[in-house]
Amino acid sequence: MRQELEFVSADGRALLSTYTAADVPPGLRSGADLHRYDAFVEAVLPGLRKRLPSLETAVVHFSVLQRCVADALLRAVEEAWAPGCGAGGGAGGGGGGSTSTSTSTSSKSNDNSNNDDSGSESGGCNDFSAGDDRVPFWQVVRALSLGSADPAPSGLGGRKGRGPGSPAPPLTPPSPPPSPHSAAAALAARRGLAVSEYELYFAFAWARYRDRVQPRPLAFAVARDWAAWLPPADSDGRLDEEGRSGAGGCGIVNDGGDNAARASTAVAAARSRVAYVVSHSPLRLDGSLTPAQLAQREGIVNAAHAGAGRHTTVDDAGASLALGAAKPTAATGAAAAPVAGGSARAAAALGVLSQRGLFDQFL
Amino acid sequence: MPVVTGVVVCHPKDFDTLGTTLETVRRCAPQLGALVVISPVDPGAALLGRSNLLGPGPRGSTARVSGGAGGGAAIWFDEARFPFRLADFAGCLPSPGWVLQQMLKLYAPAVLGSDAADPVLGAGAAGPDAFFVVVDADTVWLQVRARWLSLVTASAALKPPLFFLILIATGA
Numbered sequence: 001m002r003q004e005l006e007f008v009s010a011d012g013r014a015l016l017s018t019y020t021a022a023d024v025p026p027g028l029r030s031g032a033d034l035h036r037y038d039a040f041v042e043a044v045l046p047g048l049r050k051r052l053p054s055l056e057t058a059v060v061h062f063s064v065l066q067r068c069v070a071d072a073l074l075r076a077v078e079e080a081w082a083p084g085c086g087a088g089g090g091a092g093g094g095g096g097g098s099t100s101t102s103t104s105t106s107s108k109s110n111d112n113s114n115n116d117d118s119g120s121e122s123g124g125c126n127d128f129s130a131g132d133d134r135v136p137f138w139q140v141v142r143a144l145s146l147g148s149a150d151p152a153p154s155g156l157g158g159r160k161g162r163g164p165g166s167p168a169p170p171l172t173p174p175s176p177p178p179s180p181h182s183a184a185a186a187l188a189a190r191r192g193l194a195v196s197e198y199e200l201y202f203a204f205a206w207a208r209y210r211d212r213v214q215p216r217p218l219a220f221a222v223a224r225d226w227a228a229w230l231p232p233a234d235s236d237g238r239l240d241e242e243g244r245s246g247a248g249g250c251g252i253v254n255d256g257g258d259n260a261a262r263a264s265t266a267v268a269a270a271r272s273r274v275a276y277v278v279s280h281s282p283l284r285l286d287g288s289l290t291p292a293q294l295a296q297r298e299g300i301v302n303a304a305h306a307g308a309g310r311h312t313t314v315d316d317a318g319a320s321l322a323l324g325a326a327k328p329t330a331a332t333g334a335a336a337a338p339v340a341g342g343s344a345r346a347a348a349a350l351g352v353l354s355q356r357g358l359f360d361q362f363l
Numbered sequence: 364m365p366v367v368t369g370v371v372v373c374h375p376k377d378f379d380t381l382g383t384t385l386e387t388v389r390r391c392a393p394q395l396g397a398l399v400v401i402s403p404v405d406p407g408a409a410l411l412g413r414s415n416l417l418g419p420g421p422r423g424s425t426a427r428v429s430g431g432a433g434g435g436a437a438i439w440f441d442e443a444r445f446p447f448r449l450a451d452f453a454g455c456l457p458s459p460g461w462v463l464q465q466m467l468k469l470y471a472p473a474v475l476g477s478d479a480a481d482p483v484l485g486a487g488a489a490g491p492d493a494f495f496v497v498v499d500a501d502t503v504w505l506q507v508r509a510r511w512l513s514l515v516t517a518s519a520a521l522k523p524p525l526f527f528l529i530l531i532a533t534g535a
Contacts, residue, residue: 004391004393005504005506006394007395008394012364012365061502062499065468066495067472067489067493067495070469070472070473070495071473138451141462142452142455145452145456146454195462197465200469226501271505276391277502278501280501281374
């Protein structure tokens with residue numbers, strides 16, 4: 001009765017999830033990710049832009065990397081930032097997969113992760129330590145994060161190349177091509193950029209290797225009490241055949257109140273339509289958050305992608321019951337049922353009824 | 364089909380959710396091959412002390428988690444084997460660890476795939492077409508139900524009138 005979650009399509013494409021502005025409940029802080037990393041993507045590899053700047057984000061807490069694409073990303077950035085490549089040669093968004101052919105050598109082993117003397121093969125697919133004339137990818141990211149053109153402003157050169165305390169030569173950013181966003185990116189770079197691996201990878205893969213990726217939005221919940229989202233447990237606390245986790249599993253032993261939350265029909269309804277729950281440590285561990293603050297942090301993203309329906313916040317879904325939240329609202333059932341995967345006909349019917357508040361009589 | 368490896372980059376602060384992350388992603392995606400945990404310390408002891416999820420327990424540098432359809436083993440990979448370290452990101456915001464984790468994820472295909480001296484991944488998992496499913500250590504994966512079953516169970520979990528309404532609307 002349950003379906004496996006595929007991460008790679010039948011034709012060999014990585015299934016990458018994103019969400020757009022339309023897929024975030026109003027007021028949910030996850031909406032900030034839509035634009036937070038725009039400047040970083042444009043700064044790290046001139047010419048590269050997000051698929052939908054300010055409107056879409058790939059910060060969905062997972063990604064499906066393909067080695068040749070990941071290798072090409074690192075190499076493209078290193079080449080763009082190499083001394084003498086100030087024009088960003090070969091790094092522009094119009095590359096159209098120009099680096100993809102070199103990834104065919106990636107099967108060659110190159111175990112140099114702990115070898116300071118290792119000579120990297122220029123253009124090698126796993127050339128993660130960069131060559132003599134190239135700045136390692138991670139140093140580029142660090143420089144952008146620090147808002148400095150110096151790749152090692154802290155005096156730490158990492159394990160490759162320069163030793164600790166050795167000043168590094170200035171890192172010259174490649175000249176970006178004309179872009180309406182370049183000025184903003186340059187300005188943000190001076191302040192230090194918020195970096196995102198997921199945004200960068202998706203933007204790069206979409207720009208250069210579109211035939212290797214396939215967007216596939218997945219609904220997910222952001223919640224403090226992730227355990228409340230797990231289905232009821234079997235007696236010994238282990239995952240049963242249905243993939244349910246035990247109450248004592250993972251050291252999370254809920255008290256009676258939380259178990260009651262688990263039994264919540266609203267959570268059960270919402271659970272069936274999300275693929276995963278993310279529970280950030282600040283959200284899990286900060287007990288000082290008020291219900292109002294939690295309401296800004298907890299919610300369901302991409303809920304509508306399973307079909308017609310409307311967004312439902314976690315509070316609506318009752319997943320905040322651990323905090324003693326009120327019973328689910330009428331919107332819970334109204335939104336959850338169609339989004340759970342029913343036919344378009346049912347979704348449309350329930351949506352209309354929901355908007356008219358007709359579910360109150362059932363709830 | 365290409366080999367798909369699961370990768371979880373994990374700071375010790377997320378060890379409390381790591382066990383569930385591993386187990387649920389394994390359950391939801393049994394097509395995954397190895398599950399690799401990249402962290403600064405062996406998570407085996409933390410998992411062993413905090414849950415009943417472990418099978419044989421830590422074995423050398425390898426923590427094994429039971430319950431997976433594909434054997435369930437989770438392999439610890441020391442983040443010290445990457446070409447950078449936490450101190451390299453001093454001053455980065457919002458925290459050095461934030462940026463470090465991002466770099467660990469992006470470098471994981473290259474580093475894990477090139478680990479020839481101490482093979483972490485099986486044959487094929489290091490090739491150019493190999494996939495690496497990188498999931499955050501604070502995610503819990505819920506199995507996807509068949510669409511029709513989700514609809515029925517979701518509605519039945521609410522109120523019987525709603526349940527029957529859906530049955531009528533769907534023609535079920």
